[in-house]
Amino acid sequence: MKSILTSALLASTAFSSVVPRAGQKVDYDGFKALRVTLPEGSENLKTQIEDLVAHVLNPGKKELDVVVAPKDIAALKALVIESKVINEDVGAALKEEGEFKAYAVPSESWFTAYHPYADHLQFLRDLQAGYTSNSAIFTLGNSVQGRTLTGIQIWGAGGRGSRPAVIIHGNVHAREWITSMTTEYFAWQLLTKYASDANVKAIVDKFDFYITPIVNPDGFVYTQTNDRLWRKNRQTVSGNTCVGRDINRNWPYKWEVTGGASTNPCSETYKGVAPGDAPENRALSAQVNTLRDSRGIRLYLDIHSYGQYILWPYGYNCNLRPENNAQHQTLAQRAQAAIRAVSGTAYTIGPSCSTLYATTGSSTDYTDVTGNATYSYTYELRDTGTYGFTLPANQIQPTVRETWAGVLSMFKDA
Ligand SMILES: [Zn+2]
CATH class of the missing domain: 3.40.630.10 (Zn peptidases)
Structure with missing residues (x-):
């Protein structure tokens, strides 16, 4: 996770074109999406998993859907009770999203x-x-x-x-x-x-x-220039290299209540x-x-x-x-x-x-x-x-x- 994000971060400061450029984007070829089941009371484990995987797709759930690099699959499986592959190749799935089409008047x-x-x-x-x-x-x-x-x-x-x-x-x-x-x-x-x-x-x-x-x-x-699976905004955090607030955990009502968002700037739900x-x-x-x-x-x-x-x-x-x-x-x-x-x-x-x-x-x-x-x-x-x-x-x-x-x-x- 860290290495991917760091390289994406460096690339992101260089340009802001809407057209994806070869070599700049995170490459998810061979990455798998897994649905993993955690033991009860596993908050520490969640943090370990966040550090290991490229993305948590549904942060907050007990069964986590995660995208993980081939080299980290064994380490992930060792941490969890059960895991099931929900997508064999995330990179291949991205290609199925299809090419952008030239813009035509609304139809x-x-x-x-x-x-x-x-x-x-x-x-x-x-x-x-x-x-x-x-x-x-x-x-x-x-x-x-x-x-x-x-x-x-x-x-x-x-x-x-x-x-x-x-x-x-x-x-x-x-x-x-x-x-x-x-x-x-x-x-x-x-x-x-x-x-x-x-x-x-x-x-x-x-x-x-x-x-x-x-x-x-x-x-x-x-998501179009650097990392297709980015979730948050692109706001920096003072004293931290991680980027982005979760705009849907930032509304000024019951924001201070614990347990429904993260205080860690590197988390998907910061x-x-x-x-x-x-x-x-x-x-x-x-x-x-x-x-x-x-x-x-x-x-x-x-x-x-x-x-x-x-x-x-x-x-x-x-x-x-x-x-x-x-x-x-x-x-x-x-x-x-x-x-x-x-x-x-x-x-x-x-x-x-x-x-x-x-x-x-x-x-x-x-x-x-x-x-x-x-x-x-x-x-x-x-x-x-x-x-x-x-x-x-x-x-x-x-x-x-x-x-x-x-x-x-x-x-x-x-
Ligand atoms: Zn959402």
Whole structure:
């Protein structure tokens, strides 16, 4: 782990092109993804494993999915009770993600390949340009490296800013590429179907949508230039060589609670030095606060991968439930059924801490309590670990379509 990250780190300071360059990126050929089972009470062991592996893919769980170099596999197996190979060759899986395609004006074909960051911005601008009377580009603030957090606002018959807000964030974790494609598909559907689909018209007339497909642009670019499996932002830590805060452990609500994030700057879930000390997080919480104080927030969606979950508060305490827990559950059950009806894809639903793992300083706890959102959900999209974050390009359309069915159901019910 250390040697890989150090070399990636050195390379990262030299350039910031969105086009991956040969020889600069971490090479995962021959690396395996393993699902390992740890003995009870194994916090020290977790740290040892973090030091040994290239990445922990699902930090927080008891069964860890990890990516490990061939030379370290034996050492890893010696540490754990049980291990199962979930991907024989992570490098080969990366190649199945497909090549970037040249950018074309927005069309359904956008959703057949992954894209460089600059093209994502162009997609939003071009989409907005086709629907100037009921959409606008907005910005929330800047990332550590000065990239602008860019989104699209969509409204209906009531006019701009006249309805309760639906806030949607994508790609807060840099390696979760399917999530920006999916949130863009929501915007695409809302705008292109407004005139022709009565269901879509009804929901666009009911809400103001604020969709930001990539809220961690620095991390996203870094996954394209240096390390495909990078998760955090690209913020340095004083006195430490490790880089990055987990923006979804940095929200200023219950940030100080222990057990749901890491205080180690080298960890995948490093929470930062103080609540809200990641500039990306400040931009996001300011958006939540502003919309809370204007028309109010009806629904907040934070789109992640992977695991196939729909989760709601709380993350910081496994015994607490929101006041409207029953309604959260009803909406999630209907979304789960809508997804299954499209493709058969099975989602697990429930309150996040008790269903998946504890998280502190996370988005949905903040939007529920501080943002006073009526509904707050985290989606974890496809798959359940086979490809993990590097879902092949031929799964983009099936994923965005089934997820659209799920969120459309929520938009109707909310
Ligand atoms: Zn995530």
